[in-house]
Amino acid sequence: MDSIKIFSPATVANVSCGFDVLGFCLDSVGDEMVIKKTSSKGITISKIEGYDLPLETKKNVAGVAGLAILEAANVNFGFDVEIYKHIKPGSGVGSSSASASGVVYAINELLGKPFNKTQLTAFAMKGEAVASGNEHADNIAPGLFGGFTLVKSLEPLEILELPTPTDLYATIVHPQIEVKTSEARAILPKHIQFKDGITQWANVGSLVHGLHTSDYDLISRSLQDVIVEPHRKQLIPQFDVAKASAMQSGALGVGISGSGPSIFALSKGETTANQVAEAFENVYKNTTIDFKVYVSKINPNGIKTLS
Numbered sequence: 557m558d559s560i561k562i563f564s565p566a567t568v569a570n571v572s573c574g575f576d577v578l579g580f581c582l583d584s585v586g587d588e589m590v591i592k593k594t595s596s597k598g599i600t601i602s603k604i605e606g607y608d609l610p611l612e613t614k615k616n617v618a619g620v621a622g623l624a625i626l627e628a629a630n631v632n633f634g635f636d637v638e639i640y641k642h643i644k645p646g647s648g649v650g651s652s653s654a655s656a657s658g659v660v661y662a663i664n665e666l667l668g669k670p671f672n673k674t675q676l677t678a679f680a681m682k683g684e685a686v687a688s689g690n691e692h693a694d695n696i697a698p699g700l701f702g703g704f705t706l707v708k709s710l711e712p713l714e715i716l717e718l719p720t721p722t723d724l725y726a727t728i729v730h731p732q733i734e735v736k737t738s739e740a741r742a743i744l745p746k747h748i749q750f751k752d753g754i755t756q757w758a759n760v761g762s763l764v765h766g767l768h769t770s771d772y773d774l775i776s777r778s779l780q781d782v783i784v785e786p787h788r789k790q791l792i793p794q795f796d797v798a799k800a801s802a803m804q805s806g807a808l809g810v811g812i813s814g815s816g817p818s819i820f821a822l823s824k825g826e827t828t829a830n831q832v833a834e835a836f837e838n839v840y841k842n843t844t845i846d847f848k849v850y851v852s853k854i855n856p857n858g859i860k861t862l863s
């Protein structure tokens with residue numbers, strides 16, 4: 557096999573309390589990519605459709621991630637990458653990480669799967685660092701593993717796969733402004749209050765327990781972020797109104813998706829997830845801000861081969 561076409565889904569990182577460690581995979585939105593073996597070494601990016609992004613290998617997250625897996629594979633050929641982008645860059649639903657994880661998944665398939673998913677995550681992190689200025693894996697792991705994931709540590713890299721309660725649905729609203737992950741990271745404080753740390757790590761523990769036991773009430777009470785959200789919400793117009801409105805419509809919890817500006821809600825059941833979508837729509841349709849709203853199941857499989 558010398559060529560592969562894949563679907564690389566959007567992801568929601570942080571999941572309120574789990575900054576840089578928790579994430580889950582969406583299934584209704586994602587990029588397509590075509591990767592072909594070439595006789596010349598290295599990575600070329602010959603086509604990007606959908607958004608204006610750099611074709612230069614070292615400026616594109618897909619190029620840098622591709623170079624990382626090639627270096628480890630130590631082969632005397634290379635790959636060409638085409639990206640059909642549907643996830644808007646700077647959206648907070650893992651636009652850059654979808655390209656980074658998609659390319660390493662595809663090259664691994666074409667090489668005969670020499671690397672496991674944790675190794676692929678490490679290669680993709682090299683690419684994601686181009687976009688966010690920092691290596692983190694919470695938006696990459698859900699794409700490569702599917703479902704909910706927890707980044708136990710970066711050194712050594714250890715990813716835990718968490719269960720998804722069957723009735724859990726996500727609703728996303730994406731106000732059409734760009735928030736760069738690097739900029740959303742730059743506004744975060746260097747130090748946090750000890751009491752906030754206690755609240756936050758208790759919430760991470762109880763959210764993980766709630767996912768394992770399908771305890772929707774516990775999941776709801778754990779979806780709180782006292783550390784990052786208070787700083788980042790100012791980058792997102794109507795955040796407080798949208799959050800309050802979605803909670804009134806029955807959401808289990810609402811928070812900033814990744815580094816924003818997208819906002820995610822988790823709900824029990826598709827009917828409630830649709831009501832939350834309507835609540836988000838009602839908030840933003842009364843403003844001048846363009847927006848998109850969608851409901852998604854939690855994608856258990858992550859990136860998939862199309863042909």
Ligand SMILES: Nc1ncnc2c1ncn2[C@@H]1O[C@H](COP(=O)(O)OP(=O)(O)O)[C@@H](O)[C@H]1O
Pocket residue numbers: 609610615616617618639644645646647648649650651652653655656686687688735736737738814815
């Ligand atoms: N293949 C790519 N896909 C998306 N963004 C990319 C890609 N390559 C480089 N970038 C850069 O990464 C930034 C977007 O990434 P980021 O700020 O993390 O947004 P998101 O949260 O949507 O991933 C933009 O500056 C964009 O130019």
Ligand SMILES: N[C@@H](CCOP(=O)(O)O)C(=O)O
Pocket residue numbers: 567569570575576577647648649650651652653692694695737740741813814815816
């Ligand atoms: N933990 C990171 C996640 C960034 O996710 P993205 O989808 O916005 O790229 C952060 O919050 O900075």
